[in-house]
Amino acid sequence: MGLLPDEAKVLPPPGIVNRNSVWFGLCGWATAMLHNSLNRRPALKAGLHRQALFITVGWFIGYHLTKFENYKYATLDRDMSEYIRLHPEEFPDKGNSTWKSSRIPLKTFAEIVEPFHPIR
């Protein structure tokens, strides 16, 4: 992991077949086929070594990109959970426990966001 810190290893690694890998692999294959077409060669049958190499490079980049993406989303989730934990007053209970609902009233979105002036 070149650009991932050590703590990222706690996360479950993506499978070999993952969304980004498949997409980048397909993009690499499309690039190789476009290269064939632009050089007036049969798109699918020519330059198989090039097609294989481009698919592999795309797959490789996609795998590491998925790892990076997982880490980024995990840090965001961690920061969000930490904020919720430190500011419980902003996240009152919906009303399942009677004690909490009586003390801290739930705010609706209308009270939080700016006033709405419909122009119809």
Next chain:
Amino acid sequence: MATLLLPGSSGQPFIQEPGKVIEQGAHLVWERNAVKMPFGRLLLRTSTVNKMFSRNSFIASKPDPSKPNMLRAGLAFGSTAVLWALLFKQHSTDVHEYKTRNGLE
């Protein structure tokens, strides 16, 4: 006036008008009289030295699909295999690291 012998032709020279661009597949070959002489004079040894970096129109040829560049194809397939091996190794390392750090193994 210089003449141009196309590969695969019957051997009869094909005489072009000066300054006309002849298309050969994806490569353009300038008719000789249209090119200024000093350029050719500067590249006196290009037929022996500079084949990788510049293509002298006097010795250029169309890429021949019936004679594949085995070195290049072999390198491409080799690096493909290396990349897949690297990927699988990295994945197994990641799985092992994950299991060790979370105490699953």
